[in-house]
Amino acid sequence: MPESATTHPDVLEKLVSLCKRRGFIFQSSEIYGGTGSVWDYGPLGVELKKNLKDRWWRSMVRARDDIEGLDAAILMHPRVWEASGHVSGFVDPLVDCRHCKKRFRADDPRIKGEPGTPEAQCPSCGMKGTLSAPRLFNLMFKTFMGPVEDTASIVYLRPETAQGIYVNFLNVQQATRQKVPFGIAQIGKAFRNEITPGNFIFRTREFEQMEMQFFVEPGTDAHWFEYWKEQRMQWHRSLGLDPARLAFHQHTKEELAHYARAAFDIQFDFGGTLGFQEIEGVHNRGDYDLSRHQEFSGKKLEYFDQPNNRRYLPVVIETSVGADRTTLALLVNAYREEEVPGEAEGRTVLGFHPALAPIKAGIFPLVKKDGMPEMATRLANDLRPHFPVFYDESGAIGRRYRRQDEIGTPFGITVDGQSVADGTVTVRDRDTLKQERVSADRLREYLRERIEP
């Protein structure tokens, strides 16, 4: 629920179109009419999302000595989801129309009257008294492992990555000899058979999470909860997300899961009707998860605190980011249309942080002669092993700049007559539009300094 009203326009529709046209995001199986609320990342989208995921991995795993990485499988033992509470609790109430056979969420605002009563009216066929009373519908995708399709062979596509971390807690702790407090981090796909997904890649049936579970000594959890709350907000700001569009939302008693001691969402203002929405959750989960898995598996999951010679179940502080939602936040945050001083035509810009931009530099010969294409091609080939660059020699130079602005390329490098003579090139900054002459020999270092901070 948004804490405050948005003042930003709705740019989702424009983004969907730009993302398809330029190769960020395509509708999945589009030539077959699409797959419901599933999306494919195209050439630019896969780089944008990979840069985001790599940045999270570097900051959470590689740059710290107290967090270990993990990549647990999507298919887990079905008992995991009994222990986690998903089999019984991960449900939505649905109603059926006996007449037209359609299904609806029980809280669908188009339903008139109380479902299950003779007054209730079906929003699809309009019949009265045909809607069933609400029944619980589990949101986990299920499948069958092995040759026989029966209850004993049901497995689920994980609806969250976190359980893969909990069941491996002792394996990781013993292999790495980590001492509490320490964390386990993982990036991976999860699946939810949502009844009302939507808003582009905001809520999808197949999505990617970046989760870190931090295991702490009971009694120290309030401290670590505050620590991670601040760290994670700081991280989102470091992506270049506008600080004014980021907010904390504290879960009320009604929103809080029964086992949770505290929970804050980090929200981003997506503008328009979507407004402020969760992109990350920071949760104090108590020892619920480890104690449930201990109970259901019959295996002790206690941590042995050697110096104090005692065993205990650690408390878990969870930080859980939606990789697709954050990618959408990056797109929404970066999108702007603006006039260009001295030019009749305006431009569309994706003002990505240079470290996240899918392509770091466009490389353009001013004209297609006088050795300029050769020098520009050589430059592109020299830079390509180090950064993704795009060589473009077709059309007017202003048009080529605008094509790169629209996909968020931070630097435009032009090879002109002077370049061929003295070995310098002009570098145009996407945001300030200022041009600077730089020696071609220094270009790689020049770009590295501006891209990697």
Next chain:
Amino acid sequence: MPESATTHPDVLEKLVSLCKRRGFIFQSSEIYGGTGSVWDYGPLGVELKKNLKDRWWRSMVRARDDIEGLDAAILMHPRVWEASGHVSGFVDPLVDCRHCKKRFRADDPRIKGEPGTPEAQCPSCGMKGTLSAPRLFNLMFKTFMGPVEDTASIVYLRPETAQGIYVNFLNVQQATRQKVPFGIAQIGKAFRNEITPGNFIFRTREFEQMEMQFFVEPGTDAHWFEYWKEQRMQWHRSLGLDPARLAFHQHTKEELAHYARAAFDIQFDFGGTLGFQEIEGVHNRGDYDLSRHQEFSGKKLEYFDQPNNRRYLPVVIETSVGADRTTLALLVNAYREEEVPGEAEGRTVLGFHPALAPIKAGIFPLVKKDGMPEMATRLANDLRPHFPVFYDESGAIGRRYRRQDEIGTPFGITVDGQSVADGTVTVRDRDTLKQERVSADRLREYLRERIEP
């Protein structure tokens, strides 16, 4: 099928144990007794596999201007699998025992007699005449999308990533303005409900593929097939895989898919009974895939060759690597047990290529006093943002070296009395065991030069 007999010992069992103990690979949902032929990557395994995937992505996508990246979803439109032939053709013949209800592959060597005849004997309960005639069993995992579980809502977990590339062929080509010949590359999970998976992470039900589909003009496909065959073999050698353990295997007419014009496997010798097995396939698929999707979707998928003003369906050269199999090849290739000159105890070494090793350097104070731990900690903190390093101050120095050897860390950096006095440290090479004194200031550059080639 192996081309030649292996001369290498079977190290799989030792690797399974080392991988669990040191945190490379755990059995999935182990505390619940495991999930059949599904594995989780632990802290070291996830780094090893990520280094492998990033290396593939850099060489296939980022370092080239003629290949575009993609990340298509796992859940695709079900018609995709009718077009691809998987619904009808991706099947194994199975037989049931009417008595004990067990299922077997029809070619199970333990079955005595012809299944379906009164002579056939069940390998499980031993009854005669109870085995059914073989029936076809589809290897795709299926699930239901949306609230209703019926035939209309069936979707499959993709059994290969390639189809996500074919259905996006024109989307990618038009967004990027690439001209044929060009390729589309993708890394992602795929799922097969195998009846007889096994051999650790060699054949698993959930696995990861690194696939590149190269679209070429008909008539040029034989040339490009040869090109990619050589390129891909070269790449596997660049990982440090022993050239003597790598071989091509040409598909015979019987092995060749009906639409394929040519196919070679790149095999690695896993040793023991497994021997030479496929880690990558290079296939000339003709225009089968695009023409089938064109037919089933009713959408034209022809490429428009502007200079020659003609339209055609490109021919596809596919290169398909198993990321988990190649990770296993890296482990098998790297594993060795050896004596250490002048020491009573031998050592186990994983001799990974430094660029692929999960941890690049172990950092050790020689003793826990005289400023050595402080200097070593400082060094570790300076290096950690640039490379994964591991600080270890516990136990004898020889033991600490051996712990790093066993996980494949290429460099051991020791801070001793002289270090504190003159700012130099010793760097021990994992393979040669030679030690070199290096100025601590130069260490980052020293390591970078040796890790990144």
